[in-house]
Amino acid sequence: MNNIKRRNTKQRAIIYDIVASTNSHPTADWIYEKAKKVIPNISLGTVYRNLHILKEEEKIIEINDGKQSRFDARIDKHYHFKCLSCGNIYDIEKEDVLDIKDINLSNKGFDVLDASITLTGICPSCKKENN
Missing domain, CATH: 1.10.10.10 (Winged helix-like DNA-binding domain superfamily/Winged helix DNA-binding domain)
Incomplete structure (x- = not known):
């Protein structure tokens, strides 16, 4: 900062x-x-x-x-889901995703401090419209 x-x-x-x-x-x-x-x-x-x-x-x-x-403006640790159909982005709670910090890269010399994840797919609204 x-x-x-x-x-x-x-x-x-x-x-x-x-x-x-x-x-x-x-x-x-x-x-x-x-x-x-x-x-x-x-x-x-x-x-x-x-x-x-x-x-x-x-x-x-x-x-x-x-x-x-x-x-x-939500700055707490959470992830995102982007719908490929409508383009909307949704908040995904941290506990709904495996914590990527559990990946061990230390044997390759990396220290993972943070991760940013955006999942992509079809949201429930678009899925419902297409069925």
Whole structure:
């Protein structure tokens, strides 16, 4: 974490509140559209900059699936599931997934400190629609 002390801004607080108000793991564009309703003159660049700062300050996490980044204010240890049909991302509780830190890589010189897992598949809603 960067130890630079930044002042909290109204814009950053609003952006954080937008991310924290949903469990849909929003994109920067989605956050920008919501922020414009509160701060009409906010720019997309300001949203990206503040998301970066919030991530640096460990107040949010970024989930990148290789196509786009999504943001999550839930910073406790948990995993994610991305539906390949609808594109939604769901929180998966840590206890529902085997703990990857149990993998022993020390014999190869690695110390596993953390893991980020995004499972992919079809969510219950899409599965129900396709049956």
